[in-house]
Amino acid sequence: MKVSSPVRFALASGVAMGALALLSAAALADVPASCVKGVDLATLGPTSIVGQGPHGEKAASVDMLKLSDADAEKVKAGHFKVGISMQTVNLDWSQLQVQGITDTLKKYGVSVTGVASAEYQVDKQIADIENTIQQHPDGIISIPVDFTATAPTYKKVSQAGIKLVFMDSIPTGLEHPKEYASMVSADSQGNGQIAAQILASCVDKGGTIGLVNFGVDYFSTNERTKGVREWMQKNRPDIKMKQVDFTDPSKVSQIAGDFLTANPDIKGVFAVWDQPALDTLSAMRAQNIDIPVTTVDLGLQSAIEIAKGGPLKATGSQRPYDQGAAEAMAMMNALIGKETPAWVGVQSLPVVQSNVLESFKTVFKKDPPAELTDACNAAKPACN
Amino acid sequence: MTDRIARTVETAVPERSRASALAQTLLRSEWPWMLYLAFVILLVVFSFASPWFLSIDNFLNIGRQTTLVSIVAIGMTFVIIAGQIDLSVASALALSGMAAALAMAHIANFWFVGALAGLGTGALVGLINGALTTRLAIPSFLVTLGTLSAARGLAMMVTDTKPVIITNERYFRIFGEGNLLGLPAPIAWTLAATIGGVLLLHYNIFGRRIYAAGGNPTAALYSGIQIKRVTTWAFVLTGALAGLAALVLSARSHAARPDVVQGMELDVIASVILGGCSLFGGRGFILGTLLGSLIIGTLNNGLVLLGVSSPMQLIIKGAIIVAAVAFTKR
Numbered sequence: 001m002k003v004s005s006p007v008r009f010a011l012a013s014g015v016a017m018g019a020l021a022l023l024s025a026a027a028l029a030d031v032p033a034s035c036v037k038g039v040d041l042a043t044l045g046p047t048s049i050v051g052q053g054p055h056g057e058k059a060a061s062v063d064m065l066k067l068s069d070a071d072a073e074k075v076k077a078g079h080f081k082v083g084i085s086m087q088t089v090n091l092d093w094s095q096l097q098v099q100g101i102t103d104t105l106k107k108y109g110v111s112v113t114g115v116a117s118a119e120y121q122v123d124k125q126i127a128d129i130e131n132t133i134q135q136h137p138d139g140i141i142s143i144p145v146d147f148t149a150t151a152p153t154y155k156k157v158s159q160a161g162i163k164l165v166f167m168d169s170i171p172t173g174l175e176h177p178k179e180y181a182s183m184v185s186a187d188s189q190g191n192g193q194i195a196a197q198i199l200a201s202c203v204d205k206g207g208t209i210g211l212v213n214f215g216v217d218y219f220s221t222n223e224r225t226k227g228v229r230e231w232m233q234k235n236r237p238d239i240k241m242k243q244v245d246f247t248d249p250s251k252v253s254q255i256a257g258d259f260l261t262a263n264p265d266i267k268g269v270f271a272v273w274d275q276p277a278l279d280t281l282s283a284m285r286a287q288n289i290d291i292p293v294t295t296v297d298l299g300l301q302s303a304i305e306i307a308k309g310g311p312l313k314a315t316g317s318q319r320p321y322d323q324g325a326a327e328a329m330a331m332m333n334a335l336i337g338k339e340t341p342a343w344v345g346v347q348s349l350p351v352v353q354s355n356v357l358e359s360f361k362t363v364f365k366k367d368p369p370a371e372l373t374d375a376c377n378a379a380k381p382a383c384n
Numbered sequence: 385m386t387d388r389i390a391r392t393v394e395t396a397v398p399e400r401s402r403a404s405a406l407a408q409t410l411l412r413s414e415w416p417w418m419l420y421l422a423f424v425i426l427l428v429v430f431s432f433a434s435p436w437f438l439s440i441d442n443f444l445n446i447g448r449q450t451t452l453v454s455i456v457a458i459g460m461t462f463v464i465i466a467g468q469i470d471l472s473v474a475s476a477l478a479l480s481g482m483a484a485a486l487a488m489a490h491i492a493n494f495w496f497v498g499a500l501a502g503l504g505t506g507a508l509v510g511l512i513n514g515a516l517t518t519r520l521a522i523p524s525f526l527v528t529l530g531t532l533s534a535a536r537g538l539a540m541m542v543t544d545t546k547p548v549i550i551t552n553e554r555y556f557r558i559f560g561e562g563n564l565l566g567l568p569a570p571i572a573w574t575l576a577a578t579i580g581g582v583l584l585l586h587y588n589i590f591g592r593r594i595y596a597a598g599g600n601p602t603a604a605l606y607s608g609i610q611i612k613r614v615t616t617w618a619f620v621l622t623g624a625l626a627g628l629a630a631l632v633l634s635a636r637s638h639a640a641r642p643d644v645v646q647g648m649e650l651d652v653i654a655s656v657i658l659g660g661c662s663l664f665g666g667r668g669f670i671l672g673t674l675l676g677s678l679i680i681g682t683l684n685n686g687l688v689l690l691g692v693s694s695p696m697q698l699i700i701k702g703a704i705i706v707a708a709v710a711f712t713k714r
Contacts (some may be wrong), residue, residue, distance in 0.1 A: 045414070070713075086590065090540070090544075090545045092546070161653045215693075215694045215695070218445070244688070244691075245693065245694050247694045247695065247698075248647075249643055250644065250646060250647070250648075251684075253449075253636075253637075253693075254449045254684055254685070254688070255688050257445055257448075257449065258445065258684075258685050258688035258689055259688060261436050261441065261442055261445055261689065261690040262434065262436045262688070262691070264436075270639070275488045278637060278639075279601060282638070284639045285558075285561055286445075286448050286568065286570075286636065287441070287445065299547075300546070300547065300549065301547055301549060301638070301639050304549060371551070374551075
């Protein structure tokens with residue numbers, strides 16, 4: 001066969017693409033931004049942990065986990081070893097957690113035997129934990145990939161006399177303090193409140209907001225949406241709320257776009273984490289909609305969007321490094337036989353245009369990359 | 385008498401053959417009008433059910449939302465007609481997007497650098513698929529299952545799973561957010577891919593060879609068609625179109641992410657089959673594929689407009705797709 005026809009086609013389409021590209025027009029609509037200014041950063045967000053733990057417990061603050069000098073000596077003398085079992089190590093979130101844990105443990109002379117990554121698979125995590133038990137560590141810090149199937153394996157940990165600290169959730173049926181020492185998580189409800197408070201400052205009296213919610217029953221995302229709803233009902237009962245649920249995170253752009261088409265009265269959007277918020281932004285750009293959006297969690301791209309001063313106004317960020325540090329502290333308390341609280345909440349961090357660079361440093365423990373500082377410089381003086 | 389007939393045929397052929405070729409193109413399926421009918425029924429039902437459905441803006445929404453699946457499905461039509469399958473398209477799309485964004489970030493921040501990198505990477509994945517399938521005679525199902533995994537892994541590895549930010553405004557306008565010929569860019573690219581696909585499949589010798597390769601490979605071989613080469617080109621085309629879809633997606637989201645569109649290959653294959661293609665090769669047409677993609681997109685859109693809960697959406701969508709295939713295939 002002569003290959004000339006596909007080659008001709010490729011050439012022709014190349015030319016066509018070039019021509020189409022040259023014909024491109026239309027600029028992006030400018031996005032006015034004035035709404036966040038009404039909120040005082042110093043008083044933004046809850047002053048303490050507002051949410052409740054999975055079993056309805058009240059949150060203990062991180063300060064309760066401080067070690068006295070005598071305690072610190074005890075930890076050092078113990079030459080303890082701790083294993084870590086993660087759901088994945090491919091997220092910024094989990095990498096920062098592990099870094100927070102290992103940095104803090106190292107400070108007190110505790111060694112880390114290894115970091116296992118379950119790749120979200122239950123059977124892999126069960127094997128990971130069983131293997132870690134075989135290394136006879138003094139403690140294990142872990143995030144369960146599943147609430148029920150991993151529970152019997154976690155029970156084996158306490159039966160082997162190993163202390164257990166959870167991050168973010170507790171498998172079903174495990175009891176405190178017999179079967180685990182502590183659970184440390186972000187204050188998801190508090191993060192939701194931050195997002196709600198800023199969104200409310202951008203919506204006129206009697207306006208309607210849309211909630212882009214995760215339709216799968218999951219503790220931390222449920223808590224975020226609950227935080228938004230409760231804050232609105234208490235502080236801005238005039239605002240009406242509509243909600244759309246997604247179950248497949250890759251379809252948010254379509255679902256949010258259609259949701260806004262069917263509800264043109266919506267004047268502001270809360271999205272349950274940063275990626276759905278970014279997908280909502282892309283749908284809004286396509287449909288020429290310019291309304292404020294707030295969310296929870298901070299990533300590089302969401303930080304850049306906030307820095308630019310576009311529709312993404314704010315996020316209530318987790319502090320995974322600090323959470324990791326708190327998990328390490330809880331573990332060391334348990335190792336020297338001190339009583340540990342069932343649930344420790346790590347306080348939320350409000351991020352807006354004026355503090356985005358500093359917040360990035362706080363969350364990621366490193367200087368912001370050039371893309372973020374460039375975006376911020378272009379939006380000076382509003383961005384800092 | 386004979387003379388007259390001969391002359392009539394001579395003069396009438398060019399015009400008639402063109403008209404019948406067009407008709408054939410539109411109707412190259414056993415029950416194509418059923419497909420058009422199914423689409424119209426869907427439009428009518430949603431128009432009555434939701435006050436927001438029947439508007440230009442909403443149709444533009446549907447057009448934009450179906451862009452990725454439509455563009456890739458046009459390539460997939462060639463592959464499936466050639467009797468093969470390509471499961472790697474979603475991964476190829478993710479990898480091409482990363483290549484485009486990285487090229488603009490590290491080589492030169494010009495839109496065509498990103499475009500070349502994206503299209504080239506997609507085409508390369510296609511070439512690997514095609515070469516392995518035809519030269520090593522491994523079934524394409526297995527080859528592309530492998531590249532599905534490997535390309536996704538590579539996309540994740542290049543930046544350690546982090547997204548790559550794109551800052552080129554021109555790139556955003558050309559592929560994602562601007563207007564081309566009065567149409568939103570994603571829709572214009574879908575249209576361009578469709579026209580290109582129709583010309584190549586239905587009005588070109590390459591298209592006939594694709595049909596021959598899938599319909600009856602033995603006969604094709606004895607007719608002097610180089611099946612291996614034709615099949616490889618079909619894979620390259622599909623890869624390049626996945627690259628084009630990657631440009632549209634990354635321009636719309638202002639970044640390339642390695643974890644995008646997981647599972648999209650199933651939507652793509654569903655569109656192609658719904659559009660009248662035979663999974664066993666040899667049969668199918670481009671407009672049918674576009675219609676298949678639009679039917680699925682319209683379903684997604686309409687069900688959200690109606691406020692149907694998301695688990696219910698999945699059930700209804702599944703039922704309607706199976707019913708539509710049964711209805712149109714008979």
